[in-house]
Amino acid sequence: MTLICALARLSDPGSYGFSLQIGGQAVEGFVVQRDGEVFAYRNSCPHTGSPLDWVDHQFLDIEGALIQCAVHDARFLIETGECVFGPCPGQSLEALPIRVKDDSVYLLSLA
Numbered sequence: 001m002t003l004i005c006a007l008a009r010l011s012d013p014g015s016y017g018f019s020l021q022i023g024g025q026a027v028e029g030f031v032v033q034r035d036g037e038v039f040a041y042r043n044s045c046p047h048t049g050s051p052l053d054w055v056d057h058q059f060l061d062i063e064g065a066l067i068q069c070a071v072h073d074a075r076f077l078i079e080t081g082e083c084v085f086g087p088c089p090g091q092s093l094e095a096l097p098i099r100v101k102d103d104s105v106y107l108l109s110l111a
């Protein structure tokens with residue numbers, strides 16, 4: 001397990017972007033908390049592969065209801081990463097395996 005951030009770093013709702021080196025590979029991702037649940041995805045929009053954020057750590061829309069890509073405004077469900085609005089409907093963000101333990105969020109080993 002690799003530490004991503006302390007749980008206290010995340011608002012609820014809120015998001016946090018990270019860049020980690022795992023086994024010599026760069027993993028660019030972000031975590032999102034809503035209603036006490038935490039989810040993580042690669043920071044790569046299924047539309048073009050661009051990073052979603054335009055401000056550091058900002059991955060949610062203004063209401064904190066959906067993940068938003070800043071490039072062409074796609075919106076994704078927080079719980080599943082599925083695109084529900086914008087240029088890539090039905091496509092999904094790639095989920096990353098995480099564990100919340102001892103008030104911190106960890107990235108689990110990638111397959």
Ligand code: FES
Nearest residue numbers: 045047069072074
């Ligand atoms: S790159 Fe994300 S909506 Fe176009």
